[in-house]
Amino acid sequence: MQTDWQALADDELALAFRDQGRQEAFDELVRRHQGRVYAVAYRMTGNREDALDVAQDSLVKAYQKIEKWQPHGGFVPWLMRLTTNQAIDALRRRKRQYTESLDADDGYRLSSIEDENAAPADRGARTNEIEARVQTALGVLSTSQRAIFVLRHYEGLKLNEIAESMGISVGSVKVHLFRALKKMQVELKDLYEGPAE
């Protein structure tokens, strides 16, 4: 009987690939999550070229390390962990390349707004500007803060999932998230006012 791979849940696909070596299951996982992997990579690295490299490397790692995945944690948090780790490695490599640059932080480099944040035609210039500002503000965060913020804010992972995927305590995740939010708040204070009284 033909398997309808598209009908299977992520963890079922991961198991089919891990335990039965079903290539089609891995392919379906890639098709399903490549956009998400790219999004995390992009938020982490700040530019499209590095994001594509990181996304590709992450998916390759997922293929190569699938035997280490355990179903109890869910496939997506595991994949997100691989992606953030790949991004962190990429940022470290880039930091080494930019050690002489005075503004070198953790290697995060934002490409031009025109290149990287070209908005669909129906999105206004304001949206584009906000997007660019947010992306710039992400560059102010430390690598850990950025990873946690990206996983929580953009990927919607639960705090305990982030903790598990990053191998740190939930308390540490919360502290990093708080500090990330505060920094973002300062960076973007002219864009976002507080709640109406």
Next chain:
Amino acid sequence: MLGKRRLEQLLAAAAYDDMTPEEEAALSKRIARDPSLAEESNALRHFASQLPNDPPAFEGNLLPAVRAQLAIEAVPSASRSWGRLGAYAVATACVLAAFGGALMLPGNGNPSNPNPTASNPNGDTPLSLVIAESHTLRNQGDATGAYALLTEALAEHGDDLYAAEVQLALASLAFEELQWYSEAEEAYDAFARDYTTAYLMHPDSATIAFRRNLLAEARASAYEPLYALIDAGSQLPELERILARHPAGFVATQAADQMLASIPGTASDVEALEQVRERCTDPIALAHLDVELAERYAYDLGDGIRARELLEDVVQRQESHYAVLAAEKLMLLPVE
């Protein structure tokens, strides 16, 4: 009393509504003692809710690139020379393109890498077997048969790990052996479009980029310049004529490359270029060679003075196709 760290944890969890009942109680208790905390908590929650969370646009397909990389990583290290050469390859390709083709096509590289042992290190796939078979056919002189075999197999197994390699092999066969230039252009374009990462990471990506540009330029003349180049071989006068008919582009660069190949036994490209230049008579070909020589002197030998002389000479001769290019190159020369 709650410490600062604990308070930060509660505020972060509250901002994203990800609190346990115990945490909610703890924060409420703290707010009851210090009402200003409610404002801070609300502000943080409001800020988090206002921040956009649309994903960046992604419309590509990473699957072919992932398969290609897995295939590369499965190859034994001695033949795994692809690596992370994307930046170098792009940079080289950009230099070639930016110069309008006035740099030499690097070597006689064969980007198709039809070595079946490197293609099929462990574990056969339908396309890895077809690659090996096509290599045999190619060695037997049956390039048409190899092309047909690869085309049919790729259509049937487009998701195979070796699809990128087959696509490139098709392009290479069409370009190098069959001289089916229309098909070659289509195949190279498909390789660059459908297997972008494999293309950018390929050690011969500069050569592939050059061939794509060469084909695109020659298409306007129904690829006639490419057939002329094949017929010319290493005959200097004929190559000079081709260069003069198609100046300042990729055809000219290819003609100059073949001119260099006609001068055997020289110690360096500069020496070969100088010898070719001495034998040339056409003013357009001379201008092309002078610009190319200037590049070599400036950037390979560090002889900016000689480079400047050559470029100024081209400018003064006012050769229509190369005078402006030479003037631009003069501006870019390092200051002595």
